[in-house]
Amino acid sequence: MKKRVAIIGGGFAGIELAKSLEAHMNVTLIEQNTHFVHTPAMVRAVVQPKILERALIPYDSLLKQGSIIHGRAQSVEANGVLLEHGEHVPADYIIVATGSANATPFKPKENSIKALLDDHADVHQQLKAARSVAIVGAGAVGTELAGEISHFMPDKQVTLVSSASTLFPDFPSRLGRNLEAKLKATGVKVILGAMAENLKSLNEPYSGTLKLSNGDQISADLIFPVIGSRARSELLEALPGVEKSSANRVKVDPWMRPSDLSNVFAVGDVADNGDPMTVIAINRQAPWLAKLLRAVSQGKKLEEQKAFAPDNKQMILIPLGPEKGNSFLSLMTVGNFLTRLIKGKDLFLSKFNRALGREAPVNN
Numbered sequence: 001m002k003k004r005v006a007i008i009g010g011g012f013a014g015i016e017l018a019k020s021l022e023a024h025m026n027v028t029l030i031e032q033n034t035h036f037v038h039t040p041a042m043v044r045a046v047v048q049p050k051i052l053e054r055a056l057i058p059y060d061s062l063l064k065q066g067s068i069i070h071g072r073a074q075s076v077e078a079n080g081v082l083l084e085h086g087e088h089v090p091a092d093y094i095i096v097a098t099g100s101a102n103a104t105p106f107k108p109k110e111n112s113i114k115a116l117l118d119d120h121a122d123v124h125q126q127l128k129a130a131r132s133v134a135i136v137g138a139g140a141v142g143t144e145l146a147g148e149i150s151h152f153m154p155d156k157q158v159t160l161v162s163s164a165s166t167l168f169p170d171f172p173s174r175l176g177r178n179l180e181a182k183l184k185a186t187g188v189k190v191i192l193g194a195m196a197e198n199l200k201s202l203n204e205p206y207s208g209t210l211k212l213s214n215g216d217q218i219s220a221d222l223i224f225p226v227i228g229s230r231a232r233s234e235l236l237e238a239l240p241g242v243e244k245s246s247a248n249r250v251k252v253d254p255w256m257r258p259s260d261l262s263n264v265f266a267v268g269d270v271a272d273n274g275d276p277m278t279v280i281a282i283n284r285q286a287p288w289l290a291k292l293l294r295a296v297s298q299g300k301k302l303e304e305q306k307a308f309a310p311d312n313k314q315m316i317l318i319p320l321g322p323e324k325g326n327s328f329l330s331l332m333t334v335g336n337f338l339t340r341l342i343k344g345k346d347l348f349l350s351k352f353n354r355a356l357g358r359e360a361p362v363n364n
């Protein structure tokens with residue numbers, strides 16, 4: 001008899017685990033939405049809504065042997081998962097991969113792909129009508145958004161505001177310096193070391209005037225708050241022994257267990273295992289966890305398996321539109337050519353359309 005594993009959340013972590021475990025275990029993937037949301041393309045989708053056709057990918061062809069339940073998990077129990085509509089999904093192992101939320105229109109704010117499409121259409125219209133745009137937050141999403149707008153809509157006056165004194169202060173200084181120079185060369189105004197003190201919304205774009213901690217005031221037809229992701233950890237919070245960390249994440253032990261329940265695991269954005277909240281980090285976490293589950297489901301002792309070690313040399317890829325950008329590839333900072341080749345041109349859309357069993361159309 002194959003062991004049963006229930007995976008909650010069909011984001012980057014959930015789909016990778018479901019695919020790699022379905023030949024070995026009885027896999028049930030529980031996902032509230034009808035489509036996978038390919039976040040790396042959601043920034044460009046603000047200026048090029050057509051790519052939503054490839055960035056929102058139906059789950060229908062993801063699994064060959066495992067099953068998918070479209071529903072919302074309400075609670076995690078030692079012997080399975082209770083769904084909102086009352087069904088109990090029995091499982092020997094449970095993986096919580098509920099990910100994180102972000103501002104509109106980068107991720108669905110409700111459990112509805114239709115609402116996300118409506119939000120995109122709405123924000124795109126507002127952007128087309130705007131002459132001036134301010135972006136508050138210069139992490140990867142904010143910086144890429146500035147680059148995408150300046151590439152596809154060069155007539156907009158774009159201002160990028162960051163409280164940090166450089167762009168990407170956690171990476172070698174060349175990365176931030178080069179990105180700043182490229183943004184400025186396309187006319188983006190970059191304001192560093194200043195906090196926006198009166199953000200009217202943390203969740204959706206609006207029109208107004210920003211007051212900055214350096215005394216500046218910026219009026220913009222459209223202000224995008226882009227201040228980072230918050231983990232969706234509600235399911236885990238109810239479990240015994242759970243401890244929260246930053247951005248609403250939940251701490252996990254070296255075998256990715258978040259609570260006193262030894263058969264419950266957490267992975268991806270929701271789990272603080274020392275890695276940042278990125279797909280790049282999940283590309284290491286998911287294969288590690290799949291291997292661990294294969295071993296324990298065959299009767300091997302969990303504590304005798306190799307513990308997970310976070311990667312302290314993370315990569316980052318920052319396209320500024322399809323042509324330009326800079327990236328840090330663990331050992332060195334690279335420029336336009338490699339950033340375009342690895343990410344900027346296709347945003348990994350072809351890879352993930354294939355992974356979900358949908359061949360991507362050739363026209364980008």
Ligand SMILES: Cc1cc2nc3c(=O)[nH]c(=O)nc-3n(C[C@H](O)[C@H](O)[C@H](O)COP(=O)(O)OP(=O)(O)OC[C@H]3O[C@@H](n4cnc5c(N)ncnc54)[C@H](O)[C@@H]3O)c2cc1C
Pocket residue numbers: 008009010011012013014030031032033037039040041042043071072073074097098099100101102106107141229232235267268269270277278279280281282
């Ligand atoms: C705009 C944007 C661009 C990004 N670009 C990049 C990039 O280029 N490179 C990179 O490395 N990282 C990028 N990231 C970060 C990356 O998106 C996250 O690290 C990644 O999505 C995390 O994957 P996950 O599987 O943990 O969770 P998610 O992708 O958030 O997926 C979680 C899934 O769980 C489902 N879910 C949640 N709760 C329940 C429930 N109770 N019941 C059922 N289903 C539930 C959700 O519907 C969702 O499908 C970006 C993030 C954003 C916001």
